[in-house]
Amino acid sequence: MNSAQDEVVVRAHGLIRRFGSVVAVAGVNFDILRGEIFGLVGPDGAGKSTIMRMLAGVMGPDAGDIRLAGIDVVAEPERAKPYLSYMPQRFGLYEDMTVDENIFFYATLFEVPGPVRRERGAGLLEAAGLTPFRRRLAGQLSGGMKQKLGLVCALIHTPQVLLLDEPTTGVDPVSRRDFWGILYSLREQGVTIVLSTAYMDEAERCSRLALLHEGVVRYCDTPARLKQAMPGALLAVTPSPGTSARDVHAALIGAPCVLGLLLMGDHVNVRVDDAELRRADVAAWLIQHGIVNAEVCRIEPSIEDVFVALVGSQGKA
Amino acid sequence: MKLKRLLAIAYKETLQIWRDPRSLAIALLMPLMQMGLLGYGVSLDVRHVALCVYDQENSQISRALVQDFASSNWFAVVRQLHNEAELRDAMDRSVCIGAITIASNFTRTLDSSGTASVQAIFDATDVNTTNIAIGYAQGVIALVTADFERNWLRMHGELAQTVGSVDLEPRVMFNEALDSRNFIIPGVVAVILGLVGAQLTSLTVSREWERGTMEQLISTPVTALELMIGKLMPYFIVGLVDAGFCLIAAIFWFRVPFRGAFGTLAATTMLYTLVVLGIGYLVSVRIRSQLGASQVALLLTMLPTTLLSGYTFPIDQMPHFVQMITYAVYPRYFVTILRAVFLKGSGLSELIGPILALVVFAVLIIRIAARSFHKRLDER
Numbered sequence: 001m002n003s004a005q006d007e008v009v010v011r012a013h014g015l016i017r018r019f020g021s022v023v024a025v026a027g028v029n030f031d032i033l034r035g036e037i038f039g040l041v042g043p044d045g046a047g048k049s050t051i052m053r054m055l056a057g058v059m060g061p062d063a064g065d066i067r068l069a070g071i072d073v074v075a076e077p078e079r080a081k082p083y084l085s086y087m088p089q090r091f092g093l094y095e096d097m098t099v100d101e102n103i104f105f106y107a108t109l110f111e112v113p114g115p116v117r118r119e120r121g122a123g124l125l126e127a128a129g130l131t132p133f134r135r136r137l138a139g140q141l142s143g144g145m146k147q148k149l150g151l152v153c154a155l156i157h158t159p160q161v162l163l164l165d166e167p168t169t170g171v172d173p174v175s176r177r178d179f180w181g182i183l184y185s186l187r188e189q190g191v192t193i194v195l196s197t198a199y200m201d202e203a204e205r206c207s208r209l210a211l212l213h214e215g216v217v218r219y220c221d222t223p224a225r226l227k228q229a230m231p232g233a234l235l236a237v238t239p240s241p242g243t244s245a246r247d248v249h250a251a252l253i254g255a256p257c258v259l260g261l262l263l264m265g266d267h268v269n270v271r272v273d274d275a276e277l278r279r280a281d282v283a284a285w286l287i288q289h290g291i292v293n294a295e296v297c298r299i300e301p302s303i304e305d306v307f308v309a310l311v312g313s314q315g316k317a
Numbered sequence: 318m319k320l321k322r323l324l325a326i327a328y329k330e331t332l333q334i335w336r337d338p339r340s341l342a343i344a345l346l347m348p349l350m351q352m353g354l355l356g357y358g359v360s361l362d363v364r365h366v367a368l369c370v371y372d373q374e375n376s377q378i379s380r381a382l383v384q385d386f387a388s389s390n391w392f393a394v395v396r397q398l399h400n401e402a403e404l405r406d407a408m409d410r411s412v413c414i415g416a417i418t419i420a421s422n423f424t425r426t427l428d429s430s431g432t433a434s435v436q437a438i439f440d441a442t443d444v445n446t447t448n449i450a451i452g453y454a455q456g457v458i459a460l461v462t463a464d465f466e467r468n469w470l471r472m473h474g475e476l477a478q479t480v481g482s483v484d485l486e487p488r489v490m491f492n493e494a495l496d497s498r499n500f501i502i503p504g505v506v507a508v509i510l511g512l513v514g515a516q517l518t519s520l521t522v523s524r525e526w527e528r529g530t531m532e533q534l535i536s537t538p539v540t541a542l543e544l545m546i547g548k549l550m551p552y553f554i555v556g557l558v559d560a561g562f563c564l565i566a567a568i569f570w571f572r573v574p575f576r577g578a579f580g581t582l583a584a585t586t587m588l589y590t591l592v593v594l595g596i597g598y599l600v601s602v603r604i605r606s607q608l609g610a611s612q613v614a615l616l617l618t619m620l621p622t623t624l625l626s627g628y629t630f631p632i633d634q635m636p637h638f639v640q641m642i643t644y645a646v647y648p649r650y651f652v653t654i655l656r657a658v659f660l661k662g663s664g665l666s667e668l669i670g671p672i673l674a675l676v677v678f679a680v681l682i683i684r685i686a687a688r689s690f691h692k693r694l695d696e697r
């Protein structure tokens with residue numbers, strides 16, 4: 001490790017934000033290093049958007065500090081803005097303007113020179129698969145294309161920090177792949193990315209995660225270490241054809257060896273204290289409760305399992 | 318402040334105005350419609366104007382003349398009068414809006430001199446109706462005269478210069494000068510610009526809040542001042558076009574005499590437009606829903622422009638404390654300016670008082686508006 005890589009680009013310390021009696025953000029701390037893709041993960045209402053807005057300098061905290069590239073965002077938000085790009089959760093571009101017009105507008109606000117804008121714009125549009133739609137009104141793009149256009153506009157200047165609030169919610173798988181392709185190449189260029197998501201599968205792609213629950217960061221680490229931190233082990237119970245996973249789920253509620261349960265569609269994830277010891281216990285319990293021929297095997301936990309195990313609440317699948 | 322950013326905002330706003338043809342049409346046509354409505358008052362469609370007739374001669378020719386009035390769609394002869402007192406009484410009690418008096422020597426005068434007069438008296442309380450009615454009466458008389466000329470030609474075989482023409486001698490009661498229209502119409506321009514201008518800009522910021530574009534916009538380095546000036550620029554053009562429409566209508570349609578200089582008119586109109594757009598922008602910054610902003614802008618501008626500007630209710634006839642209030646009402650200064658430029662041909666130097674007042678308003682409102690906008694989602 002060298003010191004450049006360890007450079008803290010975003011630092012949040014003791015962030016608190018209330019709305020009336022609701023405490024949306026209840027004392028949040030994190031350091032984000034240059035080139036990281038830092039994920040804020042949590043269910044709706046966890047406080048992700050509120051944190052993003054405070055980082056972007058469009059909302060002030062009730063207490064706490066934010067430093068972004070060395071600038072005190074709370075005291076001087078305007079000084080930080082040239083260095084950051086923010087994509088709000090709700091689509092924030094002009095639907096009555098074309099793709100090119102939106103890009104031109106945001107490029108000019110960030111004082112990007114014309115030649116740079118044209119070259120960068122063309123490259124970003126190509127990467128986003130939007131080149132054929134340059135003259136289309138933003139309002140007539142699909143959800144996925146809108147989000148990619150948002151990303152293009154956010155990247156038309158070269159931000160040090162990119163803030164993306166649930167950028168891939170409601171986005172089709174192909175657009176999502178394009179999207180992540182752009183994010184990975186940005187990381188190579190040393191851009192620091194903060195994104196929030198309620199999708200646990202997406203969280204796995206981040207370099208570091210903050211598991212957020214009711215305005216508090218419960219755990220903050222790399223996806224791999226978070227998985228190691230999960231107490232116990234995970235078993236997948238796949239019912240035989242003719243039995244539904246829902247029945248398995250229902251049957252396992254109340255089983256003494258079960259620490260946690262997660263219905264996954266065609267199977268049920270069961271958290272236990274010891275995989276080898278409990279496999280037999282789970283199979284026996286199922287037979288006792290009329291479910292035969294279910295397959296029980298050990299699996300690696302996903303971030304969703306980890307989140308449920310650590311935080312005790314479920315996000316979006 | 319960066320000029321390029323300011324121009325980017327102005328360009329963006331222009332695109333949005335241009336792409337919204339319905340709002341653009343409303344912005345440009347509404348003032349003309351209001352001009353028509355306020356200019357003609359409620360008597361837009363004047364028909365069957367109640368008319369009394371005092372025919373002192375009661376001859377074949379005079380009765381034919383009265384019949385010509387009665388059979389036109391414009392007039393309804395409601396009563397035959399028999400003396401001056403009745404006439405006075407009918408007018409006082411608003412039995413009719415106008416009265417036609419035909420002298421007892423009408424036929425004789427016409428025969429001997431080839432020209433005779435019919436006197437028309439109109440109640441000019443409602444100036445607009447009266448104006449229109451006089452126009453109609455002149456129309457009727459013109460037809461009568463043409464008839465006489467044809468008859469004369471048939472009987473005499475030649476057309477003498479002054480044969481068989483009947484003149485209408487309009488006389489108005491209660492408002493002898495009949496210059497109210499000239500007096501009111503320039504003020505109407507100030508009223509309309511005051512209402513429409515504030516409406517134009519009242520949506521420009523609230524729209525961004527409502528559509529969710531503000532959150533991203535305020536995350537950029539754009540400054541509040543760039544945003545305000547950039548947004549006001551295109552509306553300034555629209556406002557001036559509106560003002561142009563209204564002024565052209567006043568001069569060429571309502572035929573208000575224009576005795577001033579174009580430069581004076583243009584300069585003062587720009588100044589007033591700035592004030593009016595600033596008011597709308599201020600409202601837009603404070604109220605985040607479009608509907609709310611446009612209604613507040615309307616409420617805020619309605620009273621000052623229509624009642625307190627003095628465009629139709631003379632300020633010097635208002636109660637003293639209301640007169641004091643009108644000093645704080647910006648449209649009154651533009652009403653004063655327009656009237657003076659139109660009717661007296663006043664130049665900038667004679668209008669220095671009201672112009673300075675408008676400058677003060679412009680500076681104050683623009684400053685307050687610029688400071689009212691914070692690049693924050695919450696008001697803190």
Ligand SMILES: Nc1ncnc2c1ncn2[C@@H]1O[C@H](COP(=O)(O)OP(=O)(O)O)[C@@H](O)[C@H]1O
Binds near residue numbers: 023043046048050
């Ligand atoms: N502008 C606001 N006014 C009032 N309450 C808010 C506002 N923004 C967020 N909240 C509340 O704060 C909490 C966190 O919201 P948010 O940050 O939007 O969560 P997330 O983005 O994770 O869904 C929620 O309870 C939400 O209702």
Ligand SMILES: [Mg+2]
Binds near residue numbers: 048049
């Ligand atoms: Mg959110």
